[in-house]
Amino acid sequence: MVKYKFPDDFIWGVATSAYQIEGAYNKDGKGENIWDRFTSIPGNIYKNHNGNVACDHYHLYQSDINILKELGIKNYRFSISWARIFPDGYGKVNQKGIEYYRRLINALLDKGIQPAITLYHWDLPQELQDIGGWTNKKVVDYFVEYAELMFKEFGDLVPIWITHNEPWVVSILGHAWGVHAPGIKDYKIALKVAHNILLSHGKVVKLYRSMSLKGKIGITLNLSSIHSATDSEKDLLAAKIYDGFMNRWFLDAILKGSYPEDMKKLYNELNILPQFSDDDMKIINERIDFLGINYYTRSVVKYDENAYPLKVSMLDLDNPKTDMGWEIYPKGLYELLINLHKNYDGIDILITENGAAFNDIVNYKGKVVDDYRIDYLYRHLLEAYRAICDGVNLKGYYLWSFLDNFEWAEGYSKRFGIVFVDYNTQKRIIKDSAYWYSDVIKNNGITE
Numbered sequence: 001m002v003k004y005k006f007p008d009d010f011i012w013g014v015a016t017s018a019y020q021i022e023g024a025y026n027k028d029g030k031g032e033n034i035w036d037r038f039t040s041i042p043g044n045i046y047k048n049h050n051g052n053v054a055c056d057h058y059h060l061y062q063s064d065i066n067i068l069k070e071l072g073i074k075n076y077r078f079s080i081s082w083a084r085i086f087p088d089g090y091g092k093v094n095q096k097g098i099e100y101y102r103r104l105i106n107a108l109l110d111k112g113i114q115p116a117i118t119l120y121h122w123d124l125p126q127e128l129q130d131i132g133g134w135t136n137k138k139v140v141d142y143f144v145e146y147a148e149l150m151f152k153e154f155g156d157l158v159p160i161w162i163t164h165n166e167p168w169v170v171s172i173l174g175h176a177w178g179v180h181a182p183g184i185k186d187y188k189i190a191l192k193v194a195h196n197i198l199l200s201h202g203k204v205v206k207l208y209r210s211m212s213l214k215g216k217i218g219i220t221l222n223l224s225s226i227h228s229a230t231d232s233e234k235d236l237l238a239a240k241i242y243d244g245f246m247n248r249w250f251l252d253a254i255l256k257g258s259y260p261e262d263m264k265k266l267y268n269e270l271n272i273l274p275q276f277s278d279d280d281m282k283i284i285n286e287r288i289d290f291l292g293i294n295y296y297t298r299s300v301v302k303y304d305e306n307a308y309p310l311k312v313s314m315l316d317l318d319n320p321k322t323d324m325g326w327e328i329y330p331k332g333l334y335e336l337l338i339n340l341h342k343n344y345d346g347i348d349i350l351i352t353e354n355g356a357a358f359n360d361i362v363n364y365k366g367k368v369v370d371d372y373r374i375d376y377l378y379r380h381l382l383e384a385y386r387a388i389c390d391g392v393n394l395k396g397y398y399l400w401s402f403l404d405n406f407e408w409a410e411g412y413s414k415r416f417g418i419v420f421v422d423y424n425t426q427k428r429i430i431k432d433s434a435y436w437y438s439d440v441i442k443n444n445g446i447t448e
């Protein structure tokens, strides 16, 4: 008996990204990208792991799609590697790159699986980084050129398009904290990068509209429910600032056409506010069909005099955590969904990522009994269900991730997949969580 039944047309899917699973980093004309470069520099990545081979999905995509079919998964979110299409980032087109993605898309459609394509999941062509990357307005135009070719090639086959994956992570982890490619540590640069990424998003949405394509287009943001450590005035302000820093800066620009006043004032005082025009904000505010959200955990923050630049630091609570050290806090997903529904006019939402890394082992029977992951997924789906019951226009859920894969700075040490990957043999082992998720999809809901 299905206890928590989801709406009839609810989208159940899984998600991956190009650099994390494809491998073939220098095959068939692909150009170098900033993660090829970043991972080649010793010290950047756990045990200097890289995506040169990853899950070799570039060659194994057909057997991987057969697993999706076997599990009854009908929606698959993946990203296109820009440098496979434009090895230099613009100009010369690599036909072999286009042919790969056409084979991949047709193989999915042949199995009745709907593709959802992310145009940018962090892997900027290195040639573009060499001219300043996202700090350079020319890169904004090159992104539009890349998107236009993808819409021309695949626009009639692909029903869901996501311009960018997590501009906050690209901006902050890549350009303020320096722990992601290209490894820059400058808040002023980071906020300029965020602005240009948002500009490129708006221009691509406008382009998509002009091509009278039949699908839906949106953007994916990593969002978190922000809680203050105490009810003190300082901690409450710290929570408001961190909410502005991670969530409202992007949500307000995209959905309201202006950056939040409190954060503009703060960034101006800190001399890190980027330059922008009213025209820029109109472009960024181009109407989207859905908001993609990646939810993993909440953030509990406090005022911290010594924390540059926001005077906010995160608490490390002694609560259950995943292998990433992220607190397991399902209620944060409900809170986030309700807040988005209330504050952003009930916009349609897709959960484009939710999942957990745990230290999976293959047992003596060759199985992966990942009850922790099933528990994490169950609890978060229950909160998603509650949000739908309370009126949130939640249209779908893409589980992160289909396969264990290259987890950025953590390399292959963190396993998010519902399918285990033995990187020595490239063997796939379907984890118990995949069979559990297969049942959820079959029942369109949760049974217990």
Ligand SMILES: OC[C@@H]1[C@@H](O)[C@H](O)[C@@H](O)c2[nH]c(CCc3ccccc3)c[n+]21
Pocket: 017, 020, 165, 166, 169, 222, 294, 296, 353, 400, 407, 408, 416
């Ligand atoms: O860390 C798990 C996944 C990544 O593998 C995806 O590529 C990325 O879209 C994604 N975003 C988040 C939440 C934001 C975040 C990203 C990286 C590091 C810390 C937090 C978690 N994840």
